[in-house]
Amino acid sequence: MGCVTPLGVTVEELWERACSADCGVVHISMFDASTWPSSIGAEVRGLDVAGEREKRPTMKGAERNAIFAIVAAEEAFADSGLVESDYDPERFGVYLGAGEGVPDLNPLAASLAATWDGTSVNIPKYLEVSIPRHDAMRELEQEPNMPGGHIAIAFNAQGPNCGCLTACAASNQALGEATELIRHNDAEVMIGGGAHSMLHPLGLTGFGLLTALSTSNDNPRGASRPFDAGRDGFLLGEGAAMLVLEELEHAKARGARIHAEIIGYGSSADAFRLTDSHEDGRGAIACMRYALEDAGLEPDAIDYINAHGTSTKVNDRVETLAVKKVFGERAYKIPVSSTKGMTGHLIAAAGATEAILCVKAIQDGIIPPTINQTEPDPECDLDYVPNKPRHQEINIAMTNSFGFGGQNISLVLKRYDDS
Amino acid sequence: MSRRTVITGLGVVSPLGIGKDCFWEALGSGTSGVGPVTLFDLGDYPVRAAAEVPDFKARNYIPKEHRKAVKLMSRDVQLGVASAMLAVEDAGIITGENRVDPTRLGTSFGCGFIASDVNEIAEAFAVSVIDGKLDLRKFGIESMKTFFPLWLLKYLPNMPACHVSIFCNTQGPNNSLTSGDAASTQAVGEACRVIERGGADVMICGGVDGKVNPISYMRFKILGNVVTRNRKLEELSRPFEKSRAGAVPGEGSVGLILEEYEHAKTRGATIYAELKGYGLGCDAYKVNEVHPEGRGMRIAMRNALRTSGLAPDEIDLIFAGANGSVVGDAAESRAINTVFGEDAGGPLVTSTKSMIGYISAATGIFDVAAAMGALRRQSIPPTINYDEPDPECNVNVVGNTAREATLDNILINSGGFGGQFSALVVGKC
Numbered sequence: 001m002g003c004v005t006p007l008g009v010t011v012e013e014l015w016e017r018a019c020s021a022d023c024g025v026v027h028i029s030m031f032d033a034s035t036w037p038s039s040i041g042a043e044v045r046g047l048d049v050a051g052e053r054e055k056r057p058t059m060k061g062a063e064r065n066a067i068f069a070i071v072a073a074e075e076a077f078a079d080s081g082l083v084e085s086d087y088d089p090e091r092f093g094v095y096l097g098a099g100e101g102v103p104d105l106n107p108l109a110a111s112l113a114a115t116w117d118g119t120s121v122n123i124p125k126y127l128e129v130s131i132p133r134h135d136a137m138r139e140l141e142q143e144p145n146m147p148g149g150h151i152a153i154a155f156n157a158q159g160p161n162c163g164c165l166t167a168c169a170a171s172n173q174a175l176g177e178a179t180e181l182i183r184h185n186d187a188e189v190m191i192g193g194g195a196h197s198m199l200h201p202l203g204l205t206g207f208g209l210l211t212a213l214s215t216s217n218d219n220p221r222g223a224s225r226p227f228d229a230g231r232d233g234f235l236l237g238e239g240a241a242m243l244v245l246e247e248l249e250h251a252k253a254r255g256a257r258i259h260a261e262i263i264g265y266g267s268s269a270d271a272f273r274l275t276d277s278h279e280d281g282r283g284a285i286a287c288m289r290y291a292l293e294d295a296g297l298e299p300d301a302i303d304y305i306n307a308h309g310t311s312t313k314v315n316d317r318v319e320t321l322a323v324k325k326v327f328g329e330r331a332y333k334i335p336v337s338s339t340k341g342m343t344g345h346l347i348a349a350a351g352a353t354e355a356i357l358c359v360k361a362i363q364d365g366i367i368p369p370t371i372n373q374t375e376p377d378p379e380c381d382l383d384y385v386p387n388k389p390r391h392q393e394i395n396i397a398m399t400n401s402f403g404f405g406g407q408n409i410s411l412v413l414k415r416y417d418d419s
Numbered sequence: 420m421s422r423r424t425v426i427t428g429l430g431v432v433s434p435l436g437i438g439k440d441c442f443w444e445a446l447g448s449g450t451s452g453v454g455p456v457t458l459f460d461l462g463d464y465p466v467r468a469a470a471e472v473p474d475f476k477a478r479n480y481i482p483k484e485h486r487k488a489v490k491l492m493s494r495d496v497q498l499g500v501a502s503a504m505l506a507v508e509d510a511g512i513i514t515g516e517n518r519v520d521p522t523r524l525g526t527s528f529g530c531g532f533i534a535s536d537v538n539e540i541a542e543a544f545a546v547s548v549i550d551g552k553l554d555l556r557k558f559g560i561e562s563m564k565t566f567f568p569l570w571l572l573k574y575l576p577n578m579p580a581c582h583v584s585i586f587c588n589t590q591g592p593n594n595s596l597t598s599g600d601a602a603s604t605q606a607v608g609e610a611c612r613v614i615e616r617g618g619a620d621v622m623i624c625g626g627v628d629g630k631v632n633p634i635s636y637m638r639f640k641i642l643g644n645v646v647t648r649n650r651k652l653e654e655l656s657r658p659f660e661k662s663r664a665g666a667v668p669g670e671g672s673v674g675l676i677l678e679e680y681e682h683a684k685t686r687g688a689t690i691y692a693e694l695k696g697y698g699l700g701c702d703a704y705k706v707n708e709v710h711p712e713g714r715g716m717r718i719a720m721r722n723a724l725r726t727s728g729l730a731p732d733e734i735d736l737i738f739a740g741a742n743g744s745v746v747g748d749a750a751e752s753r754a755i756n757t758v759f760g761e762d763a764g765g766p767l768v769t770s771t772k773s774m775i776g777y778i779s780a781a782t783g784i785f786d787v788a789a790a791m792g793a794l795r796r797q798s799i800p801p802t803i804n805y806d807e808p809d810p811e812c813n814v815n816v817v818g819n820t821a822r823e824a825t826l827d828n829i830l831i832n833s834g835g836f837g838g839q840f841s842a843l844v845v846g847k848c
Contacts, residue, residue, distance in 0.1 A: 035559030058705070090718050093701065098597075100532055106553055112541040113548035121537045123633050124462020127640075130633075136641040140707055140836065143532050144576070145599040149706040149837035158718055160699035161839040162605050165530075165597040166577050173594060180612060186699065186722065201555060205562040206571030267618065269526065269593035271584040274491065274572050286522065286590065290618075404572075405581035407593045 001259060001356050002075025004068040005239035006042035007343045010075060013046075014343075014353075015360045018368040019389045023221040023342050025235045028199065036204045038213035040220040042237030042344025043199060044068065059150055061137025063102035068240035068349075069147035069195035070154060076191065077155055080244040084156065086254050092189040093159030094148045095178035097170025099196035099348040101142035107133035147195050151242075159187045165348060168308070169403030170194055171241065172351025172411055176265035178245050188250040195240035196348035207236055210275060212312065224345075225372035226309035226338035227316045227380040234310040237344030241352035243359075260359045263396075264295025264412030275404050276314050281322030283408040284400065288326045291398065291410035299327045302334060302412070303392075304367055306354045306399040307384075309338020310345055315402065320380045335392065337385040341371040351401040355411060358397040362415045365393050424611040425848050427688040428512070428676030430505025431788050432480075432498050434470035434669055434775050438505070443792035445774070446800035447821045451653035452775045453667050458631050466640065468652040469631045470669030470776025472498065480504045485586050491569050492582065495533045498672040499579030499627030503528075504586065506674030510688060512621055513587050517686045525591030525619040526584045527610035529603030529626040530576035531780035534634035539567060579672075583623055591619040597780075600740065600835035601699075601719075602626065603673070604783025604843055608697030610677050622677040626784030630668035630777065639668055642707070642836075656777075657804040658741035658770035659748050659812040666742040669776025673784040680848075691791045695828065696729065696844030698722025706837050709747050713754030715840035716740070716832055720758045723830060723842035731759045733828055734766045734844070736799055738786035740832040741812075742772040749811040751832065761813060767824065768814040773803045783833035783841065790829040790845045798823050 001011050006024030008014035017024075024042045033039040044064070052067050053059055059066060111130035115122045140146065145163045152161050160181050166173050171194025178192035198207070207213050214233035216223035224235040251258055268290060270283035277283065292299060307319055316338075324331045339357050346353050361367055366389050373386035395415045402408045431438060434452025435445035445452070452470040461467060477489045477497035481504060489497060503526075512519045543565045547558035572578060577595035584593055592613050596602045603626025610622035630639060643665075657663040683690055700718025702710040709715075724731060737755060741748040759765045771789045778785060793799055798821050805818030827847050834840030 032555045033559065035556045036563065089703070090700070093699065109544040109548050109553040109558075110551065112537060112544040116541045116545035121541045121633070123460045123537075124464055126537065126633055127462075127464045127637060130637045131640050134637060134641055136643075137707065139638045139641060143599060143837065144597040145602075145837035145839055146706055148598070148839065149701075152701045152703040152838055153705070156703050158701050158703045158714065161598065161701035161715075161837075162596060162601075162609075162699070163598045163839070164594050165575075166580075166593070166595050167575065177594070177609065180616070181699075184612060184616075186726075201558055201562065204559070205566055208563060209566060209568045209570060210572070267525075267592035267594070268522075269584045269590050271521065271588045271590050273585070274569075274578070274581060283590065403577070405575065405577040405593075405595075406584060407577065407580075407595075 001079055001243050002072040003241040003353060003356055004044055004047055004072045005343055005353055006044055006237050009047045011356060018339060018342055018357060019366055021369050021371050021388055023371060025220045025224055025344050027220055033204060037208050037215050039217050040223055041199050042235050044239055058153060061135060061141040063141060064197040064238060065099055065101055065195050066141060066147045066150060070150055072240040072242040073151045073191055076242040076244050081256060087189050089156045089158040091159050091187050092157040093161055093187045094151050094157055094191045095162045095174045096148045097164050097174040097194035097348045098144050098147045100144045102197050102200050103142060103202055104138045105201060151191055166407040167403035167405050168347055168350055169401040169407040169409045170348035172401035172409040175352060175355055176409060176411055179262045179265055182245060182247050188247045190245045191242055192245050193242035193352035194349040196346060197238035198347055199236055199238045203236060222372050224311045224341045226311045226341050226370050227377060227384050228373050229375040229377040231311045231316060233312055235344035237346045239346045239349045239353060241349055241356050243352060243355060258416040260362050261414045261416045262411060263414045264291040266290025266294060266410040268408045270406035272406055277318045277402060281318045283406060284319055284322035284402055285325050287408035287410040291412050295412040300330060301396050302398050303394045304361055304397045305334055305336040306358050307336050307338040308400045308402045309340055311340060317379050320382055323382060331382060335367050335385045336382050337368060337370045339368050354399045358399050358413050361394045362397055365391055367392055422615050423680035424614045424677050424694045425680050425683050426675055426691045426791060427678045427683050428506040428510025429788055429791060430502040430509060430674035432472055432502040433671040434472055446789055446792060447798060449801045449803045449820060450774060451803060453653045453656055455652060459633055468655050468667050470667055471631055472671050477501055482586060488582060491572055493533055493573045495627055495629040496578045498629060499625050500582045502672040503583045503623050503625040503674035506676050507587055507623060510676035512676060519621045521588040521590045523591055523620040524589045525613060526580045526589045526593045526623045527606045528580040529596045529606035529780050530579060531628040533574040533576060534632050535574055537633050579625055579627055587623060589623060598839040599837040600779055600782055601833050601839040601841040602780035604833040604841035607784055607787060608841060608843060611694045611697055614677060614679050620679045620682045624675040624677055625672060626781035627672035628778045628780040629670035630779060631670045654804050656743050656773050658743050658773050658802055659809060659816050660805050661807040661809040663743045663745060666744055666777035669778040671778050672781055673788045675787060690848045692794050692845050693848040695846050696723040696727025698726060698842045700840045702838035704838060709750050711750055713750035715838055716751055716834055717754035717757050719840040719842040723844050727844040729828055729844060734830045735826045736829045737766050737768045738790055738831045739768050739770045740782060740834055741770040742777040752812040752814045755814050765815055767799060767817050769799055769802045769817045771800060783831055786831040787845055790831060793829060794826055794847055797826055
């Protein structure tokens, strides 16, 4: 596993800070965000992005999202212990829920400023002035399939290479679909995960206009408060998380150290609205049930749920309702935490980040908390593991991701045991 | 027993017209969909060709009760939704007594990066550039004031699948693939896998892209993709041909209904073809140049054959990914020869890009639509503008005029920058 997140730029750092109930939400410092309604976010700090780019001449035009992706993938690959002689390159692939690249705003702004006449853009003039201003590789790197391409080059992965961009569900979906490719015998090894950085002016404007973001600018560390009565929107974050998925016999044959097993994957759609979840939680209920069915498990078997828990009024209420419908009375006994309180919302990269946190919870027997629980919401009355991590044996965890657009994904992870 | 996937509906919104029949007819007649750009003002810009969808009005393809959603859709999203709705109508899956259970109905789309309409964002940038520099403090205020409130939703690549899921109540698995030129091929292949593993009985598949807009034109030019030869516009797209000089940007979308075979038979559906194989591969070479031997494409083709259970000599025709790229078309030719052997008896090869231009993320699904027509008519649409063969592209190109042939199994190739490649095998059911 490997990651670059606002709560740590390695898995070790992420987990240590998660177990300390730390928070990666800050006043945005990468650019002057002071005039936006929301000027706080979860920034990746502690990674020299420009330096990492310079080390990699093939990634000349790559921006934060792709640099996060490659650094996380390299950590995961090193962690797996794989060496080139362990695998057939044609049977090693990549499946990412990866966002578009960070836009190159200066040439865009200059070109539009030079060609806007007060009511519309003079297009012939725009073409004339923009072409010399933009950098080819910077433009190419905005395509969402570039991070997956770079990772393939880094490890000579000539197998299946796919990308999806189902908003906040994307990297959870990527892990599920990568699992299906291995099950279907299309690959023995897949790097699954995601990367995204929308922490830029157009991202702040886009999400800001949808009134989806928290505006608690005077209290960044307290702003992301999933399930709490005072929640007011999500905290835009950035990062990448990568997991090396491997067919079991292939892993055993090379003596791999196995972190956990993916045993269930469920996918559904709300078919309701562009952003809001269906008020009865039908999509969330369905995907959790499909994941359980795929795992061959009854709801009783789940020890921990890592919620989507974005800290929006709607998601957290509906997710709570859905968990109750699926798990019945036992819902009140299952710890359900949203780690977005600490990490912020990594959008396409959220799902894979949360899968890593579930694996660590299983390995270490510690449940990462939902921080900033100060005022209970009567409609959100489950055990969210408030404020402090909890020591508890976890064998089977479920992680949920529900994306804008109504795509719902649920993944079930189990402790791997040799017997 | 393994679940089989067949195709029971088709919708086409293309530079050759809207609707499957006129699309197939135009392909068979070797009609070019390339002409002058009309969607925006080019002025004196030297690249004048595009393959545009003629007379497209999204409202005509969207049910009345959902038409207010059109203003929340960029052109690409509208195109994508339209062809999917045409396919849904063609298959008859959501109306009448044979309507599909919504929980057994999913959506799978292949989409490209959707460029913003410059007019929607320009004002905020224009007033925020002070002394040649972008003043972000001003931009924060101006952009929040002048952008359309749902601006972000107009351009997200998962929006075609989202709107379709709402209009058609598809509550099953739902994905939007963004794997470059392999995106729609993977959307179809993955949908097939969902059906195979029992995750759904019916999948609405789509693929859309639109390169005919100012930002994409700017990108096309700086990435060196553009054709500037002095020729009649309809002659500029010349896959495999000796004097080819690049791709012509296009736009359009195709919608398909994929259905589990027994489900289709029980419902008395029209079965156009069967999806027999799906293969993937990656160049792992460079992101801005395809592998000169077409490595990713070769691996994808072999995997498509492997999963179909067919031998290379059972493939009658290949719809190539070739789009007129000097390097790309040659690389694909080498890959084809490696897999199929380099001799006159090998499969016939054609590229619809010669007629519909380069529609990036949607190329694969467009070729599924073309393959369905070819199987039904037992005729191969030609690669037009094929004046002189190129020894670097030593494959059996069906040039200039349609050719009648016995067609049972067809292979479709796709892939490009980024290194992602995918192939499908479509055949008679």
